[in-house]
Structures are given as C-alpha cells and as structure tokens.
Amino acid sequence: GAGVSQTPSNKVTEKGKYVELRCDPISGHTALYWYRQSLGQGPEFLIYFQGTGAADDSGLPNDRFFAVRPEGSVSTLKIQRTERGDSAVYLCASSLRLGERSSYEQYFGPGTRLTVT
Amino acid sequence: ILNVEQSPQSLHVQEGDSTNFTCSFPSSNFYALHWYRWETAKSPEALFVMTLNGDEKKKGRISATLNTKEGYSYLYIKGSQPEDSATYLCAFGPNTGNQFYFGTGTSLTVIP
Numbered sequence: 001g002a003g004v005s006q007t008p009s010n011k012v013t014e015k016g017k018y019v020e021l022r023c024d025p026i027s028g029h030t031a032l033y034w035y036r037q038s039l040g041q042g043p044e045f046l047i048y049f050q051g052t053g054a055a056d057d058s059g060l061p062n063d064r065f066f067a068v069r070p071e072g073s074v075s076t077l078k079i080q081r082t083e084r085g086d087s088a089v090y091l092c093a094s095s096l097r098l099g100e101r102s103s104y105e106q107y108f109g110p111g112t113r114l115t116v117t
Numbered sequence: 118i119l120n121v122e123q124s125p126q127s128l129h130v131q132e133g134d135s136t137n138f139t140c141s142f143p144s145s146n147f148y149a150l151h152w153y154r155w156e157t158a159k160s161p162e163a164l165f166v167m168t169l170n171g172d173e174k175k176k177g178r179i180s181a182t183l184n185t186k187e188g189y190s191y192l193y194i195k196g197s198q199p200e201d202s203a204t205y206l207c208a209f210g211p212n213t214g215n216q217f218y219f220g221t222g223t224s225l226t227v228i229p
Binding site for chain 1: 121124151153158159160161162163166206208214215216218219220221222227
C-alpha cells in the first residue's frame with residue numbers, strides 16, 4: 001500500500017512569510033508525529049497527534065509553529081513569520097498506536113526541505 | 118531533553134567487512150528503542166523495535182542487541198555491502214510522555 005507522503009518536497013520562502021507543510025499518513029494509522037531535522041542533528045520531536053487531537057505539542061519551538069489534523073488523517077504543519085533558523089528538513093511519521101505507550105515502529109515520509117532566505 | 122548518543126559519527130568500511138555501532142541512552146524510564154536506516158533521498162526505514170532488556174533481533178545480515186540496564190544498544194552488520202551505505206539512527210522512547218529522542222546517527226559508507 002501507499003506509504004507516508006509529504007508535500008512539497010522542497011520549499012524555498014523568504015524570511016517573514018507563512019508556509020504550510022502537508023503530511024498524508026498511512027491509512028488506518030492513528031498516531032502521527034512531526035519532526036524537524038537540522039543539519040548535523042538527529043530528528044527533533046515537534047508534535048504528536050492521536051486521532052484528531054494534538055496529544056503532545058511540547059516540542060513546538062514557539063507560537064509561530066502550529067499543526068492541525070482535523071479529520072484524523074492528513075496533517076498540516078503551519079509556520080508563521082518564518083525565520084532563517086527554521087530552515088531544516090521537516091519529517092512526518094505515522095504509526096499504529098494503541099493505549100498509552102507505543103512500541104510500534106514509525107513509518108516516515110520523505111520529508112520537506114524548507115529553506116528560508 | 119534526554120541525551121541519546123551514537124558512535125561513531127561516521128564509518129567507512131570495505132565491502133565484505135563486518136561492522137558495528139553503538140546507541141547510548143538513559144538507563145532509567147526506558148520503554149522502547151528503535152533503529153532506523155536512512156538512505157540518501159529516501160525516507161527513514163524502520164529496522165528494529167526493541168522493548169525488553171537482553172533483546173536480540175535480526176533481519177538478514179543486520180542484527181541488534183539491547184541492554185536497558187546500562188543504557189546501550191549495538192547494531193551489527195555482517196559482510197557489509199555497498200547497498201548498506203546509509204545513516205543509521207536510533208530513537209529512545211521513555212515511559213513518560215510521547216516523545217522519541219533520536220541520536221545524530223552513524224553514517225556508514227561501504228566501499229566496493
């Protein structure tokens with residue numbers, strides 16, 4: 001079946017602009033994660049959805065970042081007033097998750113490379 | 118922020134060599150340890166999910182071990198092939214919260 005898809009694959013934007021990054025998870029996966037990977041670093045947790053609700057948004061760096069998943073499937077990560085420091089690869093992953101904790105593997109999308117000039 | 122470390126940062130081996138690398142993580146509040154392989158221009162691919170101390174898992178020429186009491190996991194590749202060239206990431210899942218904490222990865226290059 002289809003894997004996790006992310007669009008766009010690359011996004012170049014000017015400092016101060018607004019951007020939206022989209023993630024289409026695997027059908028039936030209730031859990032959805034957003035990560036950010038900066039150069040030379042491992043993926044850094046941003047936010048986790050269980051169904052439609054943001055179960056944990058503690059990784060969002062500030063209030064310029066926001067994410068939604070209105071129907072429990074597709075998710076959009078929104079970044080307002082972009083800054084050069086937001087330049088990174090933004091990864092989305094989905095997973096089966098039942099109960100409070102999960103040991104299920106995450107299936108990653110190919111990422112969106114965001115460049116803020 | 119929990120500290121997850123991977124070593125070495127990069128590794129070059131000859132085709133046919135066996136190799137291994139390390140993921141170190143906090144020994145308290147352990148829930149799960151994931152290993153991923155990330156090839157250039159592709160999505161990270163899950164290799165193993167490990168939850169029990171002493172776990173050993175194997176997939177083809179790749180295997181992993183887990184020691185939760187001392188906080189480390191080893192990934193082994195037997196008879197490395199050029200197609201094994203990738204970055205290998207580990208991710209620690211604690212038993213509190215929802216985050217996974219990734220290491221910075223080990224970049225493996227297998228020279229034909």
